[in-house]
Amino acid sequence: MLNVETAPDRAVRARSRTSESIMRILRYTLVRGVTLFITIIIGVYLAILIANMGGYVDEMRKSSLKEQIEQSLQNDEEYKLLSPAQKLQRVNEIYALREAELGLDQPFLVRSLKYLWNGLTLNFGQAEYLLSDSGSRQVRNILGERLGPTLLLMATGQLFLFFVGIFFALFLSRRYGSVLDRIVVALAPTSAAPSWFYGIFLILIFAALLGWLPFGGMIDAPPPQGTFAKVLSTLKHLILPVSSIVVSSIFLTAYYWRTFFLIYSSEDYVDMAKAKGLSGRQIERRYVLRPTLPTIITSFMMTLIGLWTGAIVLETVFNWPGIGRLTQQAVNLYDTPIIVGTTVIYAYLLALTVFALDIIYALVDPRVKLGGGGTGK
Amino acid sequence: MKAIANFFRQIKHYPSAVAGLIIIAFMVILAIYAVIAIPYSEAVRLWRGGEDVWKETPRNARPAWFNLFYKEKQSVTQIMRSTENPEVKTVVDLGNGVKTNDFVFEFDYPYDGFPTELAIFFTSTFKSARPNASVKWITPDGREIPMQDLTLRPSETYNISQDTRLTRRLGGATPHVGLFADPNNPNKVLKGTYKLVIEGLVFEEDANIEATFVVYGKLYGFAGTDHRRRDIGVALLWGAPVALSIGLVVAVGSSLATMVLAALAVWYGGWIDWIIRRINEVVMILPLLPILIMIGLFYSRNIWVIMGTTALLGIFGSGILSYRSMFLQVKTSGYIDAARAYGASNMRIIFKYLIPKVIPVLIPGFVTQIPSYVFLEATLAVLGLGDPSLPTWGKLLNDAYSRGALFNGQYYWVIEPAVLLILTGLGFAMVGFALDRIFNPRLRGL
Numbered sequence: 001m002l003n004v005e006t007a008p009d010r011a012v013r014a015r016s017r018t019s020e021s022i023m024r025i026l027r028y029t030l031v032r033g034v035t036l037f038i039t040i041i042i043g044v045y046l047a048i049l050i051a052n053m054g055g056y057v058d059e060m061r062k063s064s065l066k067e068q069i070e071q072s073l074q075n076d077e078e079y080k081l082l083s084p085a086q087k088l089q090r091v092n093e094i095y096a097l098r099e100a101e102l103g104l105d106q107p108f109l110v111r112s113l114k115y116l117w118n119g120l121t122l123n124f125g126q127a128e129y130l131l132s133d134s135g136s137r138q139v140r141n142i143l144g145e146r147l148g149p150t151l152l153l154m155a156t157g158q159l160f161l162f163f164v165g166i167f168f169a170l171f172l173s174r175r176y177g178s179v180l181d182r183i184v185v186a187l188a189p190t191s192a193a194p195s196w197f198y199g200i201f202l203i204l205i206f207a208a209l210l211g212w213l214p215f216g217g218m219i220d221a222p223p224p225q226g227t228f229a230k231v232l233s234t235l236k237h238l239i240l241p242v243s244s245i246v247v248s249s250i251f252l253t254a255y256y257w258r259t260f261f262l263i264y265s266s267e268d269y270v271d272m273a274k275a276k277g278l279s280g281r282q283i284e285r286r287y288v289l290r291p292t293l294p295t296i297i298t299s300f301m302m303t304l305i306g307l308w309t310g311a312i313v314l315e316t317v318f319n320w321p322g323i324g325r326l327t328q329q330a331v332n333l334y335d336t337p338i339i340v341g342t343t344v345i346y347a348y349l350l351a352l353t354v355f356a357l358d359i360i361y362a363l364v365d366p367r368v369k370l371g372g373g374g375t376g377k
Numbered sequence: 378m379k380a381i382a383n384f385f386r387q388i389k390h391y392p393s394a395v396a397g398l399i400i401i402a403f404m405v406i407l408a409i410y411a412v413i414a415i416p417y418s419e420a421v422r423l424w425r426g427g428e429d430v431w432k433e434t435p436r437n438a439r440p441a442w443f444n445l446f447y448k449e450k451q452s453v454t455q456i457m458r459s460t461e462n463p464e465v466k467t468v469v470d471l472g473n474g475v476k477t478n479d480f481v482f483e484f485d486y487p488y489d490g491f492p493t494e495l496a497i498f499f500t501s502t503f504k505s506a507r508p509n510a511s512v513k514w515i516t517p518d519g520r521e522i523p524m525q526d527l528t529l530r531p532s533e534t535y536n537i538s539q540d541t542r543l544t545r546r547l548g549g550a551t552p553h554v555g556l557f558a559d560p561n562n563p564n565k566v567l568k569g570t571y572k573l574v575i576e577g578l579v580f581e582e583d584a585n586i587e588a589t590f591v592v593y594g595k596l597y598g599f600a601g602t603d604h605r606r607r608d609i610g611v612a613l614l615w616g617a618p619v620a621l622s623i624g625l626v627v628a629v630g631s632s633l634a635t636m637v638l639a640a641l642a643v644w645y646g647g648w649i650d651w652i653i654r655r656i657n658e659v660v661m662i663l664p665l666l667p668i669l670i671m672i673g674l675f676y677s678r679n680i681w682v683i684m685g686t687t688a689l690l691g692i693f694g695s696g697i698l699s700y701r702s703m704f705l706q707v708k709t710s711g712y713i714d715a716a717r718a719y720g721a722s723n724m725r726i727i728f729k730y731l732i733p734k735v736i737p738v739l740i741p742g743f744v745t746q747i748p749s750y751v752f753l754e755a756t757l758a759v760l761g762l763g764d765p766s767l768p769t770w771g772k773l774l775n776d777a778y779s780r781g782a783l784f785n786g787q788y789y790w791v792i793e794p795a796v797l798l799i800l801t802g803l804g805f806a807m808v809g810f811a812l813d814r815i816f817n818p819r820l821r822g823l
Contacts, residue, residue, distance in 0.1 A: 039662055191806075194756060204792070
């Protein structure tokens with residue numbers, strides 16, 4: 001971070017400006033990436049500490065170990081002939097050996113670092129109750145299967161929100177003070193409710209009352225034949241959850257962004273551009289949208305963090321087969337490995353969202369390219 | 378005092394804020410009413426009491442006011458208790474310790490739809506000789522239909538709807554239909570005043586019978602009932618104090634702590650500032666909801682434990698950065714230098730000079746935060762992690778959702794708590810937005 005903040009060497013910049021700014025962007029991205037990764041490590045460690053304060057991670061590992069041992073002994077002819085007491089003794093012997101081997105008898109600090117490594121590599125062992133669609137009990141497989149739908153839903157929703165928000169806010173800033181503008185300002189408080197809440201209303205209107213769109217799920221059951229029909233069916237199922245995301249945040253987002261646009265429109269250089277006789281569209285793109293983007297991206301980051309929090313219930317409400325729905329299922333079944341796994345996955349997803357926005361920020365904020373205070377958001 | 382008057386003068390200019398204040402006032406009144414009308418222990422009993430508490434209400438009944446919109450009026454549940462209306466009971470001493478305990482339950486039935494169930498719940502006190510009761514039915518056109526003779530246990534339920542002998546006597550119609558049907562047109566209800574007569578006999582000096590007669594309808598009360606026959610109204614009422622107290626306590630607590638921490642960080646700077654900023658970065662990527670889920674599952678579902686954790690994480694949330702930048706500005710003001718020059722202590726500067734300057738920003742901040750905590754409680758409840766002892770709006774939504782209320786057309790079950798939730802959220806958000814503009818004049822023009 002310090003490297004970026006050093007005063008720019010003007011002579012060098014004059015010679016090779018482009019390569020210099022690419023280098024700066026790369027360096028900025030790298031620094032942010034490393035910082036975020038360290039943050040993730042701390043975050044995952046915290047999550048594991050919380051989970052393990054009641055000894056749950058230990059319990060989880062010990063029980064899965066015992067089960068493994070019992071399973072591997074099932075095929076042992078000699079084992080089958082033993083009496084129950086002998087069987088138990090045999091299992092306990094092997095268990096003690098394996099426990100020492102795996103380091104379960106080690107002090108907590110050492111163990112927690114091991115869990116941290118497992119957490120970071122998404123190695124959570126076996127789920128207690130839930131299975132993946134392909135029948136695997138590995139938490140990693142289950143999570144992997146559910147990741148796609150979640151990314152599809154959230155990425156679509158977030159992209160829609162971003163572009164609809166930008167155009168809507170620009171539109172409003174042009175019509176500042178109009179009836180529509182005042183309506184949006186008045187509706188901004190509606191964003192106090194999370195996306196799933198609007199989801200319930202959308203289901204009520206468009207699925208239950210009108211019957212136009214499905215109640216939930218990701219694809220018709222049974223799935224239609226042919227790729228095109230499948231895509232179409234998925235799109236149909238996407239409409240309501242994506243609309244919930246957009247509806248839940250659009251008014252507040254548009255209100256904030258329009259205010260940013262208005263603030264930047266009152267700068268002297270915008271008046272100057274007007275005086276030069278540039279068209280409204282050109283002024284908007286070059287002198288209003290461009291300088292506002294970094295502010296917008298920072299504000300969008302806050303919105304997205306809120307959206308990820310709501311995603312779990314949104315997926316539950318819409319029966320969307322993603323990580324959020326998995327979390328809810330795991331909560332109902334008390335499937336500890338899955339719950340710890342989803343927590344870590346969400347930490348990763350949040351960090352990746354922040355990282356992606358950081359990169360965009362670096363691309364649009366001239367302070368990063370030219371050096372000087374780019375990291376000080 | 379003057380400040381408050383000034384505040385109201387200013388807020389008059391924001392119609393949405395006035396609406397918000399009215400909503401908040403309504404919610405506060407609702408909350409106070411709930412706590413007074415249904416004390417906490419009573420609310421818990423009504424909500425978690427078990428079948429015995431709920432048996433007198435119908436299952437999945439809609440609110441009674443739905444009749445305003447129905448052309449064919451549906452039956453509203455009527456509960457008649459002899460303990461509450463002693464005039465329905467007459468006692469005549471026949472000597473030798475034998476007494477009559479006669480009940481006449483007289484009620485109007487003006488609805489087009491049949492009831493869904495009929496039942497009488499007897500509670501009797503006696504030592505050894507069990508009291509007798511014989512039940513008969515008198516229709517508005519004067520027909521008298523004998524129903525059943527019973528020998529009562531201390532607690533006896535006569536489920537009229539499942540009386541097969543009565544069904545046979547009524548020509549095959551289930552009793553709750555047959556007893557109300559017009560003899561000329563068995564598919565129509567004969568409207569008018571019905572009478573249920575119970576002739577009871579007790580055989581001991583201190584023996585006594587009390588009876589409750591319930592005509593279960595399709596509709597019940599002002600809010601309806603759920604799948605376990607519970608009165609949704611209880612949870613609707615009690616949701617208000619729970620939501621308000623959670624929102625207020627967590628929002629005020631976490632914003633105050635954030636502000637103090639930001640002030641300390643800015644004033645002392647150096648490593649304190651550095652640590653607080655790093656913690657903020659970690660908290661930003663900590664997934665709040667999954668962590669709350671883990672705490673709810675592994676430690677405690679007590680709402681205050683979970684909300685406390687939220688507040689703790691909220692302290693280091695995005696708010697701390699904006700307070701920090703504000704304090705950085707204030708720190709360079711002249712009066713702070715002056716305070717330093719006359720030798721004011723650090724604590725004096727922080728609490729007497731730095732923090733008061735930022736308070737105007739704090740108030741709109743926490744008012745706007747309140748809805749997010751109210752909805753967070755609902756979010757947790759929808760995931761099945763609600764506080765086990767309290768009836769809340771979120772738990773209603775959770776029940777409704779898990780029972781497929783939208784799919785089955787029981788919209789009232791979803792809409793009632795949802796409307797209260799969004800009203801509370803909107804009320805605080807609207808006031809918060811207006812306060813933000815009043816206290817931050819920079820935004821006023823926009």
